[in-house]
Amino acid sequence: MNKLTIGQALKGLKEKKFSAVELTQACLKRIKKFEPKINAFITICEKNALENARKTDNARQRGSQQPLLGIPMAVKDNFSTWGIKTTAASNVLENYIPVYDATVVKKLKEAGAIIIGKTNLDAWAHGSSGENSDFEPTKNPWDLSRVPGGSSSGSAAAVAAEMCLAATGSDTGGSVRLPAAFCGVVGLKPTYGRVSRYGVIAMASSLDSIGHLTKDVRDSALILSITSGHDPLDATTPDVPVPDYTKKFNQPINRIRVGIPKEYFIKGLNPKIKEKINEAIKKIEKLGIKVGEISLPHTQYALAAYYIIQPSEVSSNLARYDGIRYGFPRQKFADEAKRRIMLGAYTLSAGYYEAYYLQAMKVRTLIKKDFENAFKKVDLILAPVSPDLPFKLGEKIDDPLQMYLSDVFTVPANLAGLPGLSLPAGMVDNLPVGMQIIGQQFDEARLFQFAFTCEQVINWHQKKPKL
Amino acid sequence: MRKFKLSSEKVRHVAQLAGLSLNSKEIKKFQKQLSEILDYVEILKKIDTKKIEPTSQVTGLENVSREDKATTCLSQKKSLANAPVKQNGFFKIKSITEKWN
Numbered sequence: 001m002n003k004l005t006i007g008q009a010l011k012g013l014k015e016k017k018f019s020a021v022e023l024t025q026a027c028l029k030r031i032k033k034f035e036p037k038i039n040a041f042i043t044i045c046e047k048n049a050l051e052n053a054r055k056t057d058n059a060r061q062r063g064s065q066q067p068l069l070g071i072p073m074a075v076k077d078n079f080s081t082w083g084i085k086t087t088a089a090s091n092v093l094e095n096y097i098p099v100y101d102a103t104v105v106k107k108l109k110e111a112g113a114i115i116i117g118k119t120n121l122d123a124w125a126h127g128s129s130g131e132n133s134d135f136e137p138t139k140n141p142w143d144l145s146r147v148p149g150g151s152s153s154g155s156a157a158a159v160a161a162e163m164c165l166a167a168t169g170s171d172t173g174g175s176v177r178l179p180a181a182f183c184g185v186v187g188l189k190p191t192y193g194r195v196s197r198y199g200v201i202a203m204a205s206s207l208d209s210i211g212h213l214t215k216d217v218r219d220s221a222l223i224l225s226i227t228s229g230h231d232p233l234d235a236t237t238p239d240v241p242v243p244d245y246t247k248k249f250n251q252p253i254n255r256i257r258v259g260i261p262k263e264y265f266i267k268g269l270n271p272k273i274k275e276k277i278n279e280a281i282k283k284i285e286k287l288g289i290k291v292g293e294i295s296l297p298h299t300q301y302a303l304a305a306y307y308i309i310q311p312s313e314v315s316s317n318l319a320r321y322d323g324i325r326y327g328f329p330r331q332k333f334a335d336e337a338k339r340r341i342m343l344g345a346y347t348l349s350a351g352y353y354e355a356y357y358l359q360a361m362k363v364r365t366l367i368k369k370d371f372e373n374a375f376k377k378v379d380l381i382l383a384p385v386s387p388d389l390p391f392k393l394g395e396k397i398d399d400p401l402q403m404y405l406s407d408v409f410t411v412p413a414n415l416a417g418l419p420g421l422s423l424p425a426g427m428v429d430n431l432p433v434g435m436q437i438i439g440q441q442f443d444e445a446r447l448f449q450f451a452f453t454c455e456q457v458i459n460w461h462q463k464k465p466k467l
Numbered sequence: 468m469r470k471f472k473l474s475s476e477k478v479r480h481v482a483q484l485a486g487l488s489l490n491s492k493e494i495k496k497f498q499k500q501l502s503e504i505l506d507y508v509e510i511l512k513k514i515d516t517k518k519i520e521p522t523s524q525v526t527g528l529e530n531v532s533r534e535d536k537a538t539t540c541l542s543q544k545k546s547l548a549n550a551p552v553k554q555n556g557f558f559k560i561k562s563i564t565e566k567w568n
Binding site for chain 2: 095096097099100191192193206232235236238298300301304305307308315319322323324325326327328330331333338339341342343345346349355356358359360361362363364365366368400401404415416417441
């Protein structure tokens with residue numbers, strides 16, 4: 001049962017083939033069996049999850065139609081959960097128990113989802129491999145000697161290892177899309193402001209985007225229909241209507257124009273990944289979809305701009321951790337948080353602000369304009385997610401700059417506030433490869449529609465790791 | 468191009484600004500790592516941005532306000548629930564002023 005998608009599980013629950021308690025038990029059993037190998041979770045909520053599963057079974061008996069009723073989900077441990085420890089994988093918050101729910105958590109609970117546990121991550125969501133966790137790294141279910149990608153490392157690994165049906169994630173520079181690609185699952189980073197950030201531990205507030213990881217595109221669309229919308233508690237969420245994204249799949253697709261940015265197919269890209277993406281493009285073209293080359297000329301500057309803007313905002317957001325109101329004092333910050341705090345304190349300090357932060361914000365404008373120009377010619381952009389395959393644990397941990405380069409293809413969407421989806425594109429050397437579909441702001445409907453079509457022709461998403 | 472080098476005094480100063488205490492071994496390590504990263508971001512200086520406006524809010528929202536109306540907030544008990552030290556319903560911290568005689 002834990003192998004089902006949300007769509008399949010809801011059907012089974014409605015047809016009374018199994019109960020939410022049985023479904024939750026199946027996930028918990030799977031977690032118990034493989035958690036020692038994978039370390040996807042920081043907290044497992046066995047008792048609460050079973051109790052809530054029982055409640056959802058009763059609600060279904062009474063005729064409830066909640067859209068996620070009885071679905072066991074995992075929540076990244078930087079989402080505040082009322083009464084459940086929320087650590088952001090940092091020793092600073094090792095003992096922190098929030099007294100309120102993040103808006104997304106509240107919405108998922110109201111939709112009937114069951115929180116089965118809190119997943120591991122790079123501490124404070126700082127990282128591309130999961131290795132910056134203060135509670136031991138998560139392993140990639142496809143190859144336990146390799147990283148699952150980060151920062152939503154535990155969420156991606158838990159979905160890939162079928163320990164839950166879906167999981168939440170946050171994406172500031174690729175933290176949902178990269179682990180989704182490395183673990184062979186579907187990862188969505190919505191438009192900036194589409195989903196409320198309230199209660200998600202802030203990393204870089206102008207970039208943070210709240211997404212999720214699922215087994216297929218339809219589940220991703222279903223969850224976004226629930227989590228998105230205006231929230232008075234997050235002033236950056238505009239009142240843009242929320243459609244039922246799952247209802248858009250059957251519309252004709254052949255008039256969509258897709259752009260391939262030439263700057264993403266550079267020599268740093270693993271040639272086997274390039275080949276895999278080109279295979280996918282050929283399949284898409286066969287459907288009559290127009291695919292053509294485009295240019296995003298400032299791409300080469302995106303990562304540098306990101307590594308000024310992001311640490312600057314990090315240094316400001318992490319200033320609140322003083323150990324007075326909750327958590328432990330600042331001595332408990334580990335190296336990566338210290339690096340980013342200091343980098344940000346430096347780039348924002350008197351005499352350096354204009355040369356660094358202001359210049360990076362101007363470059364951000366140029367990157368955003370590149371996309372605006374491209375979207376005059378095409379509806380969607382297709383690119384790789386990562387320049388390389390999942391790397392070995394420990395391979396890049398002592399070289400922060402090399403680690404940062406993992407985000408080179410994902411940060412532009414954050415800088416421009418665009419939605420991006422990582423879709424499994426197949427395997428190279430027995431490891432998953434993801435392709436990235438980038439859409440226009442608040443145009444997730446078309447993004448899903450195209451991703452769904454790609455998923456059908458690539459037809460790889462049902463492949464699972466052998467554990 | 469000349470390699471960017473951050474001085475150890477600067478690292479110590481920035482750490483102090485950020486409320487972080489570092490030992491000399493850490494200062495040496497961060498000096499090297501931060502210099503490498505700052506060296507990498509130097510490429511931004513090549514771009515002419517004289518006529519470009521900065522972007523801070525990417526979806527174009529401006530001056531978002533709400534009605535000035537009181538709503539419910541966390542109770543005192545909840546607000547103090549995670550405090551390591553509290554007294555008489557307050558957060559208790561170390562003295563930040565000189566003691567009175």
